[in-house]
Amino acid sequence: MIVTIFFVGLEKDNNQTNLLAEEQSFLIELDPNKLKIDGDQLQFYGRVKESGEKVNLSEKIVVFYRLSTEAEKNSWEKQRKVEDFIVTGSLSKPEKNRNLNQFDYQSYLHQNKIHWTLQAETIDTRSEIQKNFFFDKLNLKNIRQAILAHIEKETTVMVSSYIKTLLFADTSSIDDQVMNGYKQIGIIHLLSISGLHIQFFIAGLTYILWRIGVTREKTYLFLLFFLPIYGSLTYWGTSIFRAIVMSLISQTSSRLGKPISGLDAWSWTLIIGLWIDPYQIFSIGFQLSYLLSLTLILFSNSLFNQSKFNSVNSLCISFILTLISIPILSFHFFEFSWLGMFTNLIFVPLFTWIIMPLIIVLFISSYPLSGTQCFHFLISVTEGLLRIIEWLVLKIKLFPYGTFVTGKVPTGLFILVIVVLIIFLIALEEQKKIKRSIILLTLVFTVFIYYQKYNPFGEVLLIDVGQGDAILIKEPFGAGVYLIDTGGTIAFEKEEWQIRKNQSTVASRVLIPIIKSLGLTQLDQVFITHGDEDHMGELKELAQNIEVKELIFPVGTTKKQLFHDVAQTLERNETQLRAITAENTKKQLFGPSLAVLWPVKAGEGGNNDSLVLYGEIGSYYWLFTGDIEEAGEAELAAFYPNLRVDILKVAHHGSQTSTSEQFIQQMKPKIALISCGLNNRYNHPNGEVLERMADLNTIVYRTDLQGSFRYTYSNRLSGMIEKDFQTILK
16 A cells, blocks of 8 residues: 555656647657548547657657548558657647536546647658668557558458457547447446457467467466457556456466466555556446456355256346446436346447457458458458447447436435445345345435436526527426537538547536436427527537427527527427427527517527526526527617616627617626636627626626636525536636
């Protein structure tokens, strides 16, 4: 423990940057295995070797570069060797988390010892550097690239993607939809090089060596030499490191005549891993790999070996491992799939006894049998099986209620679940008080799953979606969930080669994770204020992942073709559509008791036709204005001269075309919310608009400066709320 604490402290002290923000020229070593090209976007993790007058550096960095021509893209796609490049550009600190429960990119990079991102302007090869040809060829990174290139050349796209994934931990070429399917049905671990793969590989290799007459001593020496090389070729993923080191520790102790238990081998592997990199303890891969392997070791001779039927034991193993993984999965992803306890029974034997042997045989035979009919037959058989597997995965994925969304649960409840799980496992192992432990486990898990959904506190969340609008309203005790606008990115025309296949969207990156983090799987009503893309652009993707019961929008919005097409898609998926105006909904309330104030007649779906909603939420009166402009504001103010407004969602991101002097003087809001992108091209919010609110002493919250805004309230437990208003960035 003392030594481990020493290494942790040393690693923490050394996790500092040697670069300065003003530096603009760098010598960076690029590893082609960490190079990603998608459309006109190039990204890679490199190592800074020199910067200005600083030499002999070795600091990791993330580089982003916009490709200018298709020829340049083709040139980068042929990059196969580790090389040094002179890169000019500007450094910036990784962006902090700007939304509630959003993935913290800055923290992730810090844990990987990366302190800067570099937006490159030019990248040039440093051709004058003379490299030793022999050592260049022996570089394991270059060998890995050569192997991957050989696999791509000799096999089909699908087969090569699985060979690279299962043997070399390269998942980049498997289709995202398929990968998501594996994840949703609880078998994503089969596409990672896990302990199962390594043990199978070691057992198979040992068996072959023994069968051809190699002695046990020489087999051990061969594995001692070969396994570290293989681990390096796969970049020493967590499960790979654990399986290889555990195996070598066990075999070495046996060779020395002092065999140790599997638990001791596991413990030493864990300790050595933490000495090498303490930060990996934050990784979900690390947590699952060591926890599940520990469970297998602890219960292999008791709980997992109680029946004389292997199928019953397999079901027990799958059930327990799925149960054990639930707290970790819900902590990181706010959801878990229970299908894994059954799908593993199908897919684990399939991958272990059919797919893995075929993949290994194909890889080994790709060198001597390349181009032969026998080799092509093996490829055809393997591809046929893989297509059947992917078809089955996507079909099972459609099974309803296969995933439970827990949201982000309180720490106390999280700890309680872990304690109850331990009690349940002890009861099963000792065969005592099983019924009581099952009842206790069921009760605690029910609270764990539904606590966030039926949270006694309500909230209004102004989500930071960049240059757009998205406002989530959740009533106490799950009484209703509503979304006003979805945000969206305005798309610009690009050539085919520039279009990104794995484009990060506001919906996938921000909107959907936030909604799930609140334990929500459906939205009762989604309001689209008008047809501009920055207000409805994410609607389609949102509806594909979160059930939308009713879509409400102003009459005339469907004249915008993009919105019309999306609305039709939602209607086919049984979402109720409702076009409204203030005139035809005079005595109706929507969402959490919101009245429609504007528009009074059908429009064209533009800014001045925006849906304006007003009502009391918690202790305040709110006015949500969409992108209504000055002319519309004047009419609205004339219609409602005595409107009480405590909190105003400022129209059109604070543009000078809205929030006129007359309007703001009449409304006199205590708080103003402005949703706008950081350093946006429109210079929103406008300085004059900010001055008008400053004159009224209105408190202004801006997403570009403070991230998302959160208002928490309760109709019954108001005394328990420490702070009504919060922002993510202070």
